Amino acid sequence: MIVDILKQNKDSWDKVAHHFNGIDALPSFGPFTQSEEELNLFGHPTNQKVLDIGCGSGHSLLYMAEKGASELWGVDLSETQIEQAKETLKDFAAQLYCAPMEQDIGLPKVYFDTVYSIYAIGWTTDLKSTFELIYSYLKPGGNFIFSWDHPLYVHLKSQDGQIFLDGSYQDEGSITYARFKGEEAPVTIPKRKMNTYINELIKAGFTIECVIESDVSTNFDSIKEEVSDRYYSLYKARRFPTTLIIKAKKMNELTGVHLNNFS
Numbered sequence: 001m002i003v004d005i006l007k008q009n010k011d012s013w014d015k016v017a018h019h020f021n022g023i024d025a026l027p028s029f030g031p032f033t034q035s036e037e038e039l040n041l042f043g044h045p046t047n048q049k050v051l052d053i054g055c056g057s058g059h060s061l062l063y064m065a066e067k068g069a070s071e072l073w074g075v076d077l078s079e080t081q082i083e084q085a086k087e088t089l090k091d092f093a094a095q096l097y098c099a100p101m102e103q104d105i106g107l108p109k110v111y112f113d114t115v116y117s118i119y120a121i122g123w124t125t126d127l128k129s130t131f132e133l134i135y136s137y138l139k140p141g142g143n144f145i146f147s148w149d150h151p152l153y154v155h156l157k158s159q160d161g162q163i164f165l166d167g168s169y170q171d172e173g174s175i176t177y178a179r180f181k182g183e184e185a186p187v188t189i190p191k192r193k194m195n196t197y198i199n200e201l202i203k204a205g206f207t208i209e210c211v212i213e214s215d216v217s218t219n220f221d222s223i224k225e226e227v228s229d230r231y232y233s234l235y236k237a238r239r240f241p242t243t244l245i246i247k248a249k250k251m252n253e254l255t256g257v258h259l260n261n262f263s
């Protein structure tokens with residue numbers, strides 16, 4: 001079943017990849033959302049080894065390269081995205097792998113300073129394994145930062161600007177869409193509650209540093225919104241967060257021991 005979903009999503013991502021060249025990439029965390037320049041979650045990636053989960057067209061890795069990251073690694077389910085990422089990063093020695101994020105493909109353990117994922121983590125068919133793997137890739141003291149649709153967002157529909165709850169936020173499961181980006185490209189996307197993301201991070205061993213329910217980036221300050229029923233719109237974003245962003249840390253075990261001695 002999971003294998004079928006991954007195969008279906010891979011084929012569809014290969015088909016729609018051209019719509020996503022440089023879209024949903026750092027410094028953006030998501031639609032209308034504050035950017036890395038406003039949130040400064042990554043600090044200074046200079047000399048860091050970074051791994052991008054669901055690296056897409058490679059533009060977030062390019063941003064990391066421009067900020068001085070020393071090693072660029074990326075994983076993505078789609079062959080087409082990986083080919084595009086190779087093109088985007090042709091001037092850098094990036095290590096790019098076409099694979100599902102939920103699979104252990106032998107990436108180095110206890111190696112990365114930062115692992116991040118911009119609008120990709122929610123695609124995983126196995127959140128538990130994905131977070132456990134990410135935890136294993138990080139050095140102690142390393143950070144994991146991800147952004148994804150706010151978990152309630154998929155349930156927000158609007159009609160003539162009136163926003164209402166559609167379906168059940170309580171029911172986790174998945175939604176299959178027959179079309180994606182206007183193309184015949186069926187995709188299945190898991191639906192998870194906010195506490196599932198948080199609890200799975202904790203179970204994998206992470207310490208949560210901050211949880212952000214996005215606000216609108218100041219880049220839109222001068223733009224007058226129009227009433228809109230589109231899935232993403234400035235109108236909706238000014239009323240409800242489009243994006244969930246979490247920064248979590250793999251604690252340095254020595255620090256843990258030290259603190260315990262004083263408790």
Ligand SMILES: C[S@@+](CC[C@H](N)C(=O)[O-])C[C@H]1O[C@@H](n2cnc3c(N)ncnc32)[C@H](O)[C@@H]1O
Pocket residue numbers: 006009013020022023024025026053054055056057058059060061075076077078081099100101102117118119120123124125
């Ligand atoms: C919105 S794009 C991410 C864009 C990317 N963050 C960037 O910087 O350009 C979502 C990506 O998730 C990838 N994806 C979907 N399911 C995946 C999975 N199970 N494992 C790895 N990547 C996956 C898709 O192929 C797609 O490239």
